[in-house]
Amino acid sequence: GAVVSQHPSRVICKSGTSVKIECRSLDFQATTMFWYRQFPKQSLMLMATSNEGSKATYEQGVEKDKFLINHASLTLSTLTVTSAHPEDSSFYICSARDPSSSYEQYFGPGTRLTVT
Amino acid sequence: AQKVTQAQTEISVVEKEDVTLDCVYETRDTTYYLFWYKQPPSGELVFLIRRNSFDEQNEISGRYSWNFQKSTSSFNFTITASQVVDSAVYFCALLSGTYKYIFGTGTRLKVLA
Numbered sequence: 304g305a306v307v308s309q310h311p312s313r314v315i316c317k318s319g320t321s322v323k324i325e326c327r328s329l330d331f332q333a334t335t336m337f338w339y340r341q342f343p344k345q346s347l348m349l350m351a352t353s354n355e356g357s358k359a360t361y362e363q364g365v366e367k368d369k370f371l372i373n374h375a376s377l378t379l380s381t382l383t384v385t386s387a388h389p390e391d392s393s394f395y396i397c398s399a400r401d402p403s404s405s406y407e408q409y410f411g412p413g414t415r416l417t418v419t
Numbered sequence: 420a421q422k423v424t425q426a427q428t429e430i431s432v433v434e435k436e437d438v439t440l441d442c443v444y445e446t447r448d449t450t451y452y453l454f455w456y457k458q459p460p461s462g463e464l465v466f467l468i469r470r471n472s473f474d475e476q477n478e479i480s481g482r483y484s485w486n487f488q489k490s491t492s493s494f495n496f497t498i499t500a501s502q503v504v505d506s507a508v509y510f511c512a513l514l515s516g517t518y519k520y521i522f523g524t525g526t527r528l529k530v531l532a
Contacts, residue, residue: 337519341462344527345525346510346522346523346524347510347520349519349520352518396462396464406452406469406471408514408518408520410463410466412462413462413464
């Protein structure tokens with residue numbers, strides 16, 4: 304199956320700083336990628352849909368100025384958490400949609416963000 | 420509205436017992452897909468199965484089996500002869516026309532030796 308990678312797998316940053324998380328589709332071109340957030344012992348909640356070459360679409364309640372998404376190429380989407388605070392500490396997971404399929408999406412391994 | 424309900428928050432079983440994880444979904448779409456994922460402590464989602472709305476055949480894969488019933492909007496997952504390595508959080512998910520996954524709240528399975 305297709306592979307989606309995320310980098311870094313873990314990151315610790317200080318409150319007030321920004322951190323960038325990368326999501327790459329390694330063996331297919333993904334015009335659409337998705338970003339999820341998962342708090343401890345909770346489900347995955349979709350944050351935004353990232354479309355190559357256009358602005359991301361954010362879910363209700365997600366601050367687009369805080370969570371900057373860039374999908375500059377068909378294999379890379381980035382999520383930047385700006386001015387991070389401890390409450391942003393979470394597990395962030397991306398997925399990439401295979402455009403050749405009506406349903407296939409492949410999930411990355413996730414990035415655990417801790418804001419101190 | 421689209422929704423996935425996993426009513427069982429946590430289940431504990433003793434090794435070798437069978438266990439069924441329930442999943443009930445809601446959608447008005449006639450074409451949709453249902454999934455089960457396993458999330459071990461490492462956090463990475465492990466794909467287990469996909470079913471489309473036109474295929475109600477039950478499936479068995481080793482110790483895993485799935486029962487899809489459109490009449491009750493359910494897609495239940497059974498692990499036979501559970502093992503400690505089955506301990507994880509299991510998510511049921513729905514995908515339809517928007518290409519957005521709707522995840523259930525997950526069921527934490529603990530298999531005790």
